[in-house]
Amino acid sequence: MSLFRFSLDQKVINIAGTKIGGQPGEFPTVLCGTIFYQGHKIVEDHDRGFFDEALAGKLVSNQAELSEQTGCPAVLHLYARTMAAFERYLDFADRSWEGPLILDSADPVVRAGMAGLISEVGLADRAIYNSISIGTTEQEAVALEESELDSAIVLAYNPSDSSVDGCMKLLQTGGSVMDKGLTDLCMDLGIVNMLLDPGVMPLGSGAGSALRFSVVAKAKLGWPAGSGIHNAVSAWPWLKGRSTLEKRCCDAAAAAMQQLAGGDFLLYGPIDDADIIFPVAAMADVMIAEAVKDLDIWPVAGHPINRLV
């Protein structure tokens, strides 16, 4: 459905030279592959952060090469269970990747530590904090305020009203569960670059609303929007018994659907899937750019339409 332009001016944020946002068809979709995630086979010890560096290096360089070939910018999404692990992962990332980094952990204490460490080592301007949400703890808020981080994914999941309207209320006013909107909270914490993510539900529990969210959020707020739409696929019990080929087809299709719904970025899941995601995302970007040509939207120089066709 991304065959349109928004009447509201669309914000374009720049993180380490990577531009995210704009009108559909203007900038290529930014693709974020996760490394060191729970269950990633290259990790030998998730607590201490021991991993196969050669394999990790191959995955990172493969994503970078695909980005270079297609024109879809890449982001390295670092997941760490502990701070000890994060220190090792960050050291590796700094040596093997020059683009933007997403900092992610399920543990809020670790996330707070990440905010501090990334500032200490001088890489905050390359980092995107994942995420600011209703679950952001006081400790995280203090760490963010004291850090040099200025970019974050804003998770709009509203547990008291998971509809698109509920997500928008959480962003704008806090709804019934927060005193202020998440966007205001971000500003208070020094986050001036926001990437809006509705938090994708499992298929059957509302996954599809992520698609409508991206259109509504961009139309009303203008910030870049996207999602981890692959989570809907990976949480689909029926698909678990199917072949790898079928699963990968569904991952690729979900990615293109999010793009067609105005998504500016994709948290596409395991970096191991870069081979299937980059071509499909580039193809969707070309299709969208062609679709909005008559709406006076011009793709930027490095866009897939200017490289692949």
Add this chain to the structure above:
Amino acid sequence: MMDQSSGPGTGFDAYKWPPLRGDYVVCDPEGRVAVVTLASHLCPRGAAIYGPCKTENLGVEKVVANIISNSNIRFLLICGQESKGHLPGDALAALHRNGIDQAGKIIGSKGAIPFIENISAEAISRFQGQVEVVDRAGLEDLAEIDRIVLELSLGKEPYPQPPFMVAKRRQRREAVFVMGGDVVLGSGVVLDSGAWMVAEERAQAAKEGV
């Protein structure tokens, strides 16, 4: 969602239980013990149903809905490793102990977003009354888990109330009015993203008397 208690005398249909799909294994619908293995992959013996639970909101809701729809279940054993940050085991225990506040937040839960949206206070009350929670979060010793399940299985009679079904209710949509297009689709067609309504610009202008 709407809660519907089956009337007195309504039989339990083991073939239709559990009502909500999920990542679980049904062993014995007549059993007394449901086992939540949190983020661990464990296969305990003797349970009515077992499976993981990784989220402190939707995951917890599904566990509750599937338990209260079977009056045979009298115990919920929480074991396995907690899902970091989410803490669904803590959320289940807190929900059973304290219930929810007016905003739907599970009182006393330490998880990231411990909110209940899709099940009612009545369903939670039924959950609190029907089952006893045995909180052994962190326990992964399968022999010990099997021993606890066996011990609990001998403990109680079925809950003396019919199954409590949690069914989805279609919410009635309010009439939608297009206030103005904020997404331009071209060729004179606009989209009001709030109403998710596509309209022709000229028709809309005429309605507004322009």
